[in-house]
Amino acid sequence: MPIEAADCRTPFGDARATCDALRAGRRALTLQPVLGEAGGDAVPLATLPGRRLDETAPPAWLSCLDGLAGAVPAAPWGDARHPVFVTSSNFGVGSLYAFSRDQDRRHLEFCTPFALVEGLRRRFGWGGNVAVLSHACVSAHLGLRQASRVLQAGRAERALVFTFDFISPFVAGGFHALKILNPELPAPYAVRPTGSIGLGDGAAFAVLGRNGAGFSLSAQTLHNEMHHFTANRAGGAGFAAALEPVAAAARGRRVWLKGHGTGTLDAGRLEAEAFARQFPGAPLVSWKGALGHTLGSCGLVELALALAAVRGGEAPGTVGSAPPCFVDTVATAPFATRDYDGVVLASNAFGGAHAACLLTHD
């Protein structure tokens, strides 16, 4: 499936600026109170410049989405032949948290996924053909998968996948309660006594369908373990089920790997080992040590970054990590991409959800 255009927004800016920052080893994550104005433990968070963790009415991130939507190639988005797929894990739940605290009814138009998306649809001038998909941290991959399927069925000319997740005390408090958002900066795939993730703001879009300018999604897979909400099956069978079809599609190509790599220990080890088995010798990176986990948007934020990396000739390394790592193919420093002709990208989510895709380029 040709990728016509893609871009993202992180605390560092667009995909190109973010990639430059990652190559320089910079981190957007800083230690901040987990409950924002209400205080709490200091944990690694990365918000857009000038944005506080606590939601305002209207939300401060709207201007970010305005900028992102403005970068989307022009088309009659939302009409019958130009569907939009909006994906997020949390949508405006930060506004719901704020409403529960201050009872300011101006938050309500952002509180439910359908109200928020309807507001964005009108704000960006999209038609009514806007689908809403939400499956935690594989949400963006699902948007890409369904958009591809609609295009392949001849039901659209082009499709827009638009994704975002902005952190809030609601989300940070939850991950902190799960004891995985801890006061250490994340080090994806690194061997250490305790794991920690970071959380970050992220948004991205991709336009699929026409001239791909040399980039394509050549394979996409999904798998849902449904073994446990927060743990994977021992041995990594779930990771293998998602990666095997992509490995088959990548045969004959030289690929590098962009993993999920949040900084947790158990899942990080299983994922790294599964990648090493399926793609021996391929360098593995994760950028969540720098940007934090951008939750539902991570699959597309990181796809946009991978595109920028290939265009720029150099992939950022796994910022924040140093050997020893779970496998010795973890790339902790930037490396040249000219000898590769594909990237495997993967994301995982609660419930043992897995999504993977193969990005190929000329």
Next chain:
Amino acid sequence: MGDPLKSRLKQLIVSTLKLEDVAPEAIADDAPLIGSGLSLDSIDALELVVAVEKEFGVKIASAEESRAALTSVAHLAAYIRLHAPPGRPPG
């Protein structure tokens, strides 16, 4: 004579995790809490950690530390006695 802290912890386990058909006194001091006859999992463990932190003022920092503290009721009682803040003796 029973350990009042362990009894209190057993009550907390049953009420926090909504174990409707489990009597607190039926939970053995040294029985594994996670993956045992109680069928508790890691989310139950974390919920228990929140309840223990609130009730006793201790701080359990990470998932790894949670697993160690929640090995059994006896382990948890020992952890609380070791880490309870001054002025909040757990009993």
Next chain:
Amino acid sequence: MIERHLHALQFEDPGLEETAATRERLRALFPRGATRRMTQLGLLLGSVLDPLHPAEEDALVYASSFGESRALHDYLASFPTASPTLFQTSIHPSAIQQVLVARQQPVREFFPFGGRAQLVAHAVEAALLAPSPRTILCGGEERILPPGDSGTASPVGFAFALALGADRAAALGTLRLEESPAPAGELALAEFFAALRDRRPLDQPVAPGMRLVLTWL
């Protein structure tokens, strides 16, 4: 035009039933101890999915406008000592995960949709386009009256599940999406549920360019 044939249909129509009553009524369907953490939405979906026996090779498409609204509001109320269980449970599509995790049932393709006016349109489109031999299309809402009249939850509970396949033999009906010149259209999840429950036909625009036709045999 894309279509599939209905081979099984299950629904739960508890209306104003409270969660505790739903749990008591449906507890026997789940492994011992599983229902203590389940929400009303999870219980209802478990009830309708159980007779369909979801399998790994099925595609599962799920639709809900409000999702886990009870867990969401209870989680908010748990602050500042945030409950990890309620956080986990509040995240869409927790209801389906509650059911399938209790049964340790993996599924390869799972598409959880949100939204409202075009929710049915896009969920049906995903179900009809799935390449699997069988697709299960399910959905529902749970009943909760949230504080502050915030409009963030459904006042009634319901759930449905239907199995779709390419074979017309022994089908209950047919679900079809046709191209439509209409620039707009909508069908709310509750209306779709009512048509399934009452075995009423449907023939209406449901999204720009999409007309949904539901016929019964």
